[in-house]
Amino acid sequence: MKYSCRLPAKEVKLILILDLMKWYRIKALIIRHLYLYPRSFPRIMDVLFWPVLELLVWGFLSAYLEKLNLENINLVSILLGAIIFWTFLNRSQEAVTVAFLEDVWEKNLLNLFVTPIRISEFLFSTVILGLVRIVTAGAILGVIALVLYHFSIFQFGIYTVPFILSLLLFGWILGLFITAVILRFGTSAQVLAFGFIFLIQPFSAVFYPVSALPVAVQGIAYLLPSTYVFEGMRAVIATGTLPLNYLAFSFGINAMYLIIVLFFFYAMFRKVKERGLLLKLD
Amino acid sequence: MKAIIEVRHLVKKFKKAIAVNDLSFDVEEGTITGLLGPNGAGKTTTIQMLLDLITPTSGSIKLFGLDMATHREEILNQVNFSSPYVSLPGNLKVRENLYTFARLYGVKDIKGKINELVDYFDIRDLLPKMTSTLSTGQLTRLNLTKAMLNDPKVLLLDEPTSSLDPDIADRTRKLLKRIQKERGITILYTSHNMEEIEELCDRVIFIQKGKFRDDGVPSELIKKYGHTDLNEVFLQIAREGGEINSNS
Numbered sequence: 386m387k388y389s390c391r392l393p394a395k396e397v398k399l400i401l402i403l404d405l406m407k408w409y410r411i412k413a414l415i416i417r418h419l420y421l422y423p424r425s426f427p428r429i430m431d432v433l434f435w436p437v438l439e440l441l442v443w444g445f446l447s448a449y450l451e452k453l454n455l456e457n458i459n460l461v462s463i464l465l466g467a468i469i470f471w472t473f474l475n476r477s478q479e480a481v482t483v484a485f486l487e488d489v490w491e492k493n494l495l496n497l498f499v500t501p502i503r504i505s506e507f508l509f510s511t512v513i514l515g516l517v518r519i520v521t522a523g524a525i526l527g528v529i530a531l532v533l534y535h536f537s538i539f540q541f542g543i544y545t546v547p548f549i550l551s552l553l554l555f556g557w558i559l560g561l562f563i564t565a566v567i568l569r570f571g572t573s574a575q576v577l578a579f580g581f582i583f584l585i586q587p588f589s590a591v592f593y594p595v596s597a598l599p600v601a602v603q604g605i606a607y608l609l610p611s612t613y614v615f616e617g618m619r620a621v622i623a624t625g626t627l628p629l630n631y632l633a634f635s636f637g638i639n640a641m642y643l644i645i646v647l648f649f650f651y652a653m654f655r656k657v658k659e660r661g662l663l664l665k666l667d
Numbered sequence: 668m669k670a671i672i673e674v675r676h677l678v679k680k681f682k683k684a685i686a687v688n689d690l691s692f693d694v695e696e697g698t699i700t701g702l703l704g705p706n707g708a709g710k711t712t713t714i715q716m717l718l719d720l721i722t723p724t725s726g727s728i729k730l731f732g733l734d735m736a737t738h739r740e741e742i743l744n745q746v747n748f749s750s751p752y753v754s755l756p757g758n759l760k761v762r763e764n765l766y767t768f769a770r771l772y773g774v775k776d777i778k779g780k781i782n783e784l785v786d787y788f789d790i791r792d793l794l795p796k797m798t799s800t801l802s803t804g805q806l807t808r809l810n811l812t813k814a815m816l817n818d819p820k821v822l823l824l825d826e827p828t829s830s831l832d833p834d835i836a837d838r839t840r841k842l843l844k845r846i847q848k849e850r851g852i853t854i855l856y857t858s859h860n861m862e863e864i865e866e867l868c869d870r871v872i873f874i875q876k877g878k879f880r881d882d883g884v885p886s887e888l889i890k891k892y893g894h895t896d897l898n899e900v901f902l903q904i905a906r907e908g909g910e911i912n913s914n915s
């Protein structure tokens with residue numbers, strides 16, 4: 386399998402903050418991960434099979450519930466919208482963490498960091514890799530939902546794109562946070578890679594509105610950028626319009642967390658180099 | 668001769684131990700230099716600091732006259748590293764691994780470089796294989812191939828022959844000698860095999876408990892300490908240093 390990643394190098398370079406990052410090194414890392422996919426069934430399952438399976442389970446459940454309750458006309462939209470958007474968040478986080486863990490599992494981390502690679506390049510490659518995975522999974526989910534349940538993720542119109550972007554960004558932030566924790570505290574923390582997101586789920590108001598949560602924890606819900614996306618999605622379904630402050634809050638909180646998590650990651654990496662833990666990580 | 672690595676008053680304190688304690692030494696360009704010392708002497712820690720994988724507590728490291736603290740990228744572009752405790756991803760093919768690292772080092776003519784090196788290290792037939800299926804000897808050659816991709820001026824090797832059978836270890840030594848001779852590469856490496864060190868090294872540096880003990884040409888050190896081989900010199904220096912590693 387050959388990958389000739391022909392992205393417009395000049396334009397990409399411009400984005401990379403005045404060439405502080407080297408595109409060829411980012412590309413190298415991305416291709417390193419892409420090599421694995423065509424021949425690894427578990428990895429293909431990870432991108433395609435599990436999300437599809439989840440969609441099917443929830444899709445049939447909601448189709449069934451809809452028949453039971455004739456008044457509740459938007460149940461399919463609400464549940465399928467929720468599950469598809471949830472997948473974006475979940476998989477975006479996982480893409481970042483797993484890409485990092487692959488190199489830990491294969492004891493390749495030292496090899497990577499004795500090359501002149503920068504942390505920023507390392508992180509940027511995980512962003513792109515996550516995007517590739519999500520776009521693939523998202524396209525397939527979208528088609529299946531449309532064919533089986535006549536549900537279109539674009540029923541949210543122009544809001545679909547910022548919704549998805551916000552979730553990808555939050556997923557990336559969570560992924561970075563988990564990666565930093567694993568880096569610092571070792572692979573005993575790797576359960577977080579697959580479990581941490583489910584700590585977020587109950588508070589993100591994915592399948593029910595924030596008002597359904599006990600008052601005491603509603604405050605937590607409003608600290609999560611994802612909450613505003615799911616609330617917004619339901620608002621669009623119910624009223625056809627989106628309170629724009631939802632989007633603003635979502636991106637504002639994301640921006641805040643992004644800054645915090647980048648500081649956290651760099652601080653952890655510094656700590657790891659001080660304690661000589663890079664070499665001990667396996 | 669010109670010093671290509673300059674270490675000055677290097678200190679590394681971990682929470683419970685001082686791994687490197689005011690260590691200073693030079694490595695001269697084009698030589699094979701052995702970094703020797705008992706278990707826990709601080710060899711691995713020193714090598715990791717030379718690669719900026721561990722941050723020194725104090726002291727300075729210069730390669731090519733450049734300070735590691737400020738010129739990491741420039742330095743690492745001209746350095747490479749290999750050790751049995753690091754491996755290339757087993758779930759990638761040999762070719763894919765070599766391409767990945769060639770890209771990471773920004774090699775201009777990737778195909779040409781890999782072609783040249785796989786012939787040099789005689790691993791052409793391994794290219795389509797999965798890395799996980801290679802034998803230890805094959806892996807050693809692959810790791811050395813990886814380590815040569817960026818035409819390094821300095822090669823740091825941590826116990827490169829430690830898990831090899833006598834035959835493969837001997838071939839690896841010959842390869843290292845050849846790399847140094849034909850390509851003029853400076854090699855700093857650690858090993859516990861004193862015969863090997865005697866055979867390979869132009870110079871050795873003894874450290875113990877993170878401190879510099881002695882250095883010199885192996886044959887001269889043997890004379891200086893009045894022994895017949897380097898093994899005895901090692902034992903004497905290690906034991907003179909007070910408690911031996913096992914009770915330190």
Ligand SMILES: Nc1ncnc2c1ncn2[C@@H]1O[C@H](COP(=O)(O)OP(=O)(O)OP(=O)(O)O)[C@@H](O)[C@H]1O
Nearest residue numbers: 660661662681684686705706707708709710711712
């Ligand atoms: N990450 C770390 N955290 C705490 N202590 C460490 C760490 N790495 C090394 N040490 C300690 O520092 C000292 C030097 O270790 P180092 O691995 O550098 O020795 P070495 O000379 O390579 O030994 P060996 O011959 O066994 O490989 C040891 O006492 C070791 O326990």
Ligand SMILES: [Mg+2]
Nearest residue numbers: 710711712825
């Ligand atoms: Mg060691």
